Amino acid sequence: MSSHGRVLFRWICLQVIFASVLSEDWEANVVPEIKALTTSCVVLPCTFKYPGAQLPDSRLRAIWHTKEKQDQIIYHEDRTRVIDNFKDRTTLLGRLSEKNCTLEIDKVRNHDNGPFCFRAEIPQKDQYSFLKSCVTVKPTDEPENLQLDKKEFLEEGEPVSFRCSVKHTCPSHPPTITWSYPNSNPTVNHRDISNGNWEAESLLTLIPKEKDAHTFLTCTIKFHGGTTRTITTPLYVKRKENYLHIIIPVAAALGTALLFGVMCFFMSKKYKSQIQELQSGNGFLGRMSRMSQSLQE
Structure with missing residues (x-):
């Protein structure tokens, strides 16, 4: 060119x-x-x-x-x-x-x-x-789409996650979310869900204990400006199957029976040997019989 x-x-x-x-x-x-x-x-x-x-x-x-x-x-x-x-x-x-x-x-x-x-x-x-x-x-005056997961039953000792979320239109000052469960360390996320709407969510993972049964889990959401809302869900904890209350008595009974059996075995063996001695003439009665015969002669 x-x-x-x-x-x-x-x-x-x-x-x-x-x-x-x-x-x-x-x-x-x-x-x-x-x-x-x-x-x-x-x-x-x-x-x-x-x-x-x-x-x-x-x-x-x-x-x-x-x-x-x-x-x-x-x-x-x-x-x-x-x-x-x-x-x-x-x-x-x-x-x-x-x-x-x-x-x-x-x-x-x-x-x-x-x-x-x-x-x-x-x-x-x-x-x-x-x-x-x-x-x-x-x-x-009311926040939109406040949600908290509900679980029918929790297994004792098995980790479970709860999600608390809310929709808002104030991304420059997003809501804060806290939980009533002690020593919790939740994961917090904020995401744009389009058309000026945002979602704040908190994910809590906990390991249910027996003492958590029939208590309540509360999620508290505090918005910029001071408005506060709470959501609560009951906790139903299913106890882990524990067979100790069956195993211990059975083991004790078996141990006792075994000990009694061993004692009976040795006692029967001892008496059996004594009976054999008596029958063979080497026992006390045999010696007395021989002494009586010698005196008569």
């Missing part, structure tokens, strides 16, 4: 790259509706696109506002612009340079419904409010 051809090829490639970048429209992706536990926090996942080349954080500005009134700002880097109801309760978790506009609302209140919309600004150049991609928050 000639030098002129190489230059032309590079020019075409650059045109394709710039065309693909410049052809991007303003677009935001959010979860349209999300539940939130009051007094806790809720994280609103958000990503966005804008036309032109990708910019650093310093060249972009993020604003969140209500859909009804765009001047009611719930997040702004200038905190004086935020309405009183949301002051010190909102934090931008996403990085604008990575086209992430995720927002956290802390200390959720019953009237934090929204809808809330994101607006991106390129100072002194452009701005766009994503009014078709807003988020409605549904505050609730």
Whole structure:
């Protein structure tokens, strides 16, 4: 390929790259509706696109506002612009340079419904409010999907695992899960289950003892903000089969019988030899009989 051809090829490639970048429209992706536990926090996942080349954080500005009134700002880097109801309760978790506009609302209140919309600004150049991609928050006083495994029977001495889990929307401050079982060392996991929902779970492995029978196992879940819930399940422990109460008396009886048998054997042997001596004339009666006969002569 000639030098002129190489230059032309590079020019075409650059045109394709710039065309693909410049052809991007303003677009935001959010979860349209999300539940939130009051007094806790809720994280609103958000990503966005804008036309032109990708910019650093310093060249972009993020604003969140209500859909009804765009001047009611719930997040702004200038905190004086935020309405009183949301002051010190909102934090931008996403990085604008990575086209992430995720927002956290802390200390959720019953009237934090929204809808809330994101607006991106390129100072002194452009701005766009994503009014078709807003988020409605549904505050609730009760946590969702609290679950604790229930076991019908536990085998004494056999390891068994229990799982306690809960769904939440506050991954920046996940719930803490504790157990009532002493000296427990549970495994804790947090995972994203999509659409702004997360799951916190704790796995407890224990070895049931006889003393655990007819007691209760309690899982306590404490949420960011102070809300606490407990779940309890009864423990039914099946005792391990123990035959000592049968083996010991039987062994004692067999031992006694064996000892008695041995004694009887030796005693019968002794008496048998004595009887044989008497019958053979070597015994006491035989000697007396011979002495009597000699005197008569």
